[in-house]
Amino acid sequence: MSVSTFSEPAPSALLLLGRGVDLASERGVECVGDLPAPSDPDLVERARAARAALGSRAFVLGHHYQRDEVIEFADVTGDSFKLAREAAARPEAEFILFCGVHFMAESADILTSDHQQVILPDLAAGCSMADMAAIDQVEDAWDVLADAGVAESTVPVTYMNSAASIKAFTGRHGGTICTSSNAHVALRWAFDKVGGLDGTGKVLFMPDQHLGRNTAVQQLGLSLDDCVVFDPRKPGGGLTTEQLRDARMILWRGHCSVHGRFSVRNVTDIRAAVPDVTVIVHPECQHEVVLAADLVGSTEYIVKALDAAAPGSSWAVGTELNLVRRLAAAHPDKNIHYLDSTVCFCSTMNRIDLPHLVWAMESLVAGRPVNRIVVDADDAHWARVALDQMLALPGY
Numbered sequence: 001m002s003v004s005t006f007s008e009p010a011p012s013a014l015l016l017l018g019r020g021v022d023l024a025s026e027r028g029v030e031c032v033g034d035l036p037a038p039s040d041p042d043l044v045e046r047a048r049a050a051r052a053a054l055g056s057r058a059f060v061l062g063h064h065y066q067r068d069e070v071i072e073f074a075d076v077t078g079d080s081f082k083l084a085r086e087a088a089a090r091p092e093a094e095f096i097l098f099c100g101v102h103f104m105a106e107s108a109d110i111l112t113s114d115h116q117q118v119i120l121p122d123l124a125a126g127c128s129m130a131d132m133a134a135i136d137q138v139e140d141a142w143d144v145l146a147d148a149g150v151a152e153s154t155v156p157v158t159y160m161n162s163a164a165s166i167k168a169f170t171g172r173h174g175g176t177i178c179t180s181s182n183a184h185v186a187l188r189w190a191f192d193k194v195g196g197l198d199g200t201g202k203v204l205f206m207p208d209q210h211l212g213r214n215t216a217v218q219q220l221g222l223s224l225d226d227c228v229v230f231d232p233r234k235p236g237g238g239l240t241t242e243q244l245r246d247a248r249m250i251l252w253r254g255h256c257s258v259h260g261r262f263s264v265r266n267v268t269d270i271r272a273a274v275p276d277v278t279v280i281v282h283p284e285c286q287h288e289v290v291l292a293a294d295l296v297g298s299t300e301y302i303v304k305a306l307d308a309a310a311p312g313s314s315w316a317v318g319t320e321l322n323l324v325r326r327l328a329a330a331h332p333d334k335n336i337h338y339l340d341s342t343v344c345f346c347s348t349m350n351r352i353d354l355p356h357l358v359w360a361m362e363s364l365v366a367g368r369p370v371n372r373i374v375v376d377a378d379d380a381h382w383a384r385v386a387l388d389q390m391l392a393l394p395g396y
Contacts, residue, residue: 035355043354047073050361058364059093061086061108063100064299065320069354070099079299080104081160081179084111087118095119095364098373099352101127105373106164110380110387118373119364121356127161129284132254133207135165137232141252142173144236145204148244154202155190159183161256162207164375164383171382175204176389180283180298183211184219185393191248197221202247204230207254214283214290216249224287229253259284262318266339267292270316274337280305281318281339289318299323309334322350 036043051060051073061083062074071077076086080100087096088111096118098105105120112118145151156175158166167177174193178186187203194201197220205212209229216222226248230237233253237244244250259282267279267289280295280302290296295305302319309315311333317324318339328336363370375383 035359038353038355040355043358044069047354047358047361050358050365053365054095054361056092058095058097058361059087059090060097061099063104064303064323064326066099067322067350067353068326070352070357071326073357074099079179080107082300084108087116088112091116095369097121097357097360097364099357101125101130102373103127103130103161103163106375107160107167107383107387109373109375110164110167110383117369119360119369120352120371120373121360122351123371125351128257129161129208129254130163130166133162133166133232133252135163135169138166138169138206141204141230141232141237142169144230145244145250148241150202150244153194153200154204154250155193156204156206157183157186157190157212158206158386159208159211164379166206167383167386168379169382170206171384171386171389175386176393177386178390180211181300182390182393182395183215183283185395186390187212187215187220189393191220200248202250204250204252206252208256208284209251209253210255210260210286210290211283212249212251213287214285214296217287218290218296222248227251256282256284258320259318260286262286262289262339264288264292266318266341267316269341270337270339274314274316274335277314277316277335277337278309279316279318279339285318293318303327306331306334306336 060073060075062071062077063083064077064079083100083104084107087108091113093116096108096112096116098108098118098120102120102125105118109118142151145154156170156173158170158175158177160177160179170177176186176189190203191197191201213227216227217224228239228243228247229251230239231253262281262285270277270279278295279293281289281293283290283296299319302317306315306327314335316337316339317327321338324338360370
């Protein structure tokens, strides 16, 4: 039987983490208080002591892309929406410590009760994709669609990886949220609202163009010619009125900085290096990469596929490196490779390290909640409308 020989990809520059001011970060914040030093030999014991002291008052969520040192203290792991639903299912927990990124903590705040406090250990843990769609840009884009005469026949569908304000916009305009697992169901529902796939109605898909394109073409049977990309940095989105009227999928110009790195060359190279390898990638990858892969699916899909894989099988996985490393360690009887040749952590997700988690938990123990995430009440209402619409989709 073949035994896994997972090797680390070559290192590249990673975001430096630490204490103090980081005004150049995605959210331009300061970390108040003194973080424990990463070299503190008692850091793990401090984490265990703080976690024990909090007991059932706290519920710790760890996203699949988190560092192992953080996952060790998570009560549950999963993708963004699974974790938000897990938080909502723990009404007895006073504190929800969300070890993920900002939009995920916002979703947890929307779905949990008013008496619960959602804590993000580092406020600078944002999401580059989510930050590619600002609410003023989206509202301006809707005005462009209205001027082109297509707004009334357009349904917004927004990916979970988006700010609460964008989810609220979607709720106000009769749309729905989707995950990478149910994007095809959400798109079909949206098209049905405006005449079906054979009609002329449209979907405004935000903020990841690749997930929208891959889903529309690979799963719904639309063509690449049916898709246009709306660039919020260009007048009119960089599109003519005729292009907007002819399009079926209006894709926001956004992408994932991790999944967007994978290339067809990566797929070609791994096939040459590893006999009988199965290439599995996330649908946030570029369309050409998805076409070159053997399997495409969400983070949860990838995890389940590797869990069910035959011993001795070989896999190349195109998603965040922390998860791929964890899958390789969990399945030593399988040959699991990282699709890229260089390190590709989610840098903002990696901002949450053990010092930040210890600082957040010890602050709660001391009665000083830090970094609470609170969504504006009106945004929370309309975002919940859009999220509830997703939960009502067939098969969810």
